[in-house]
Amino acid sequence: MDTEQLFEEIAGIMNSLENGAFNQHLFKFGKRIFKELIKRGEFDGPNFWEIEAAIKEEIDEEFFSFNGIYHVYLAGEQKVTSLIPQLTELLTRVEEDFLLEEVMDALIKIGTPEVIPAVEKYVTNDDSSMFAINVLENIKHPAAEEMLLHHLEQTTDKSSKTLIGEALCRQLPTKAIPKVAALIEEGYDEKLLDLKEPLYGNCVINGVDHPNHRNGKKNYWKKMLIGMNNRRKEPDETRNAWV
Numbered sequence: 001m002d003t004e005q006l007f008e009e010i011a012g013i014m015n016s017l018e019n020g021a022f023n024q025h026l027f028k029f030g031k032r033i034f035k036e037l038i039k040r041g042e043f044d045g046p047n048f049w050e051i052e053a054a055i056k057e058e059i060d061e062e063f064f065s066f067n068g069i070y071h072v073y074l075a076g077e078q079k080v081t082s083l084i085p086q087l088t089e090l091l092t093r094v095e096e097d098f099l100l101e102e103v104m105d106a107l108i109k110i111g112t113p114e115v116i117p118a119v120e121k122y123v124t125n126d127d128s129s130m131f132a133i134n135v136l137e138n139i140k141h142p143a144a145e146e147m148l149l150h151h152l153e154q155t156t157d158k159s160s161k162t163l164i165g166e167a168l169c170r171q172l173p174t175k176a177i178p179k180v181a182a183l184i185e186e187g188y189d190e191k192l193l194d195l196k197e198p199l200y201g202n203c204v205i206n207g208v209d210h211p212n213h214r215n216g217k218k219n220y221w222k223k224m225l226i227g228m229n230n231r232r233k234e235p236d237e238t239r240n241a242w243v
Helices: 001-017 024-039 043-057 065-076 081-092 097-110 115-123 129-138 142-154 158-171 174-186 197-205 217-233 236-242
Strands: none
Touching: 001 024, 001 043, 001 065, 001 097, 001 158, 024 065, 043 065, 043 081, 065 081, 065 097, 081 097, 081 115, 081 129, 097 129, 115 129, 115 174, 129 142, 142 158, 142 174, 158 174, 174 197
């Protein structure tokens, strides 16, 4: 297809997505078309204004259209840093799953230090904390690590502490290891996730002993995690019988 045909094709896809049942394959096909348009220079620097205009036009709408969602995707692919404030504002739109996923991916792809302070105020927001923490987890920068450490110490919400602890483990800083170990000892939100698993992985990858290795807890955790992973592979009836 020539460029004009590609734009006609994506217009048809967006129309189908807006007016019919959501189709994941069709949505992904639309992304492929936009990637091709990027390759052809249709959304280069001089044309960033088009991406900005499409997103800003929908900021005050009750729901984002698929045109807006695709332009959020473009903002991430093209690392449009000027849209960081608008993108972070969208982290509060928790009712819009497809939009939120693209917003998080876009902020992570942009990944500049400017994203980190822009996201911070959403870490303490009950509705958006999970999404803001996810962004910080995936931006491998010392400032993101320091911000997560700060909020691990400051927040009193057990679920937020648990998510921050996991994010820190996946950032792989060694100075987070004793803090997350202490959180596990004090008590965390075990219904949300198993924090022992990412902590053990952090210890192994960094080649350091778990803070409680002297009393044998590292080996205990290792055996427990291996056993847990083995049980995950068992059929449901076997697992139920074991319980």
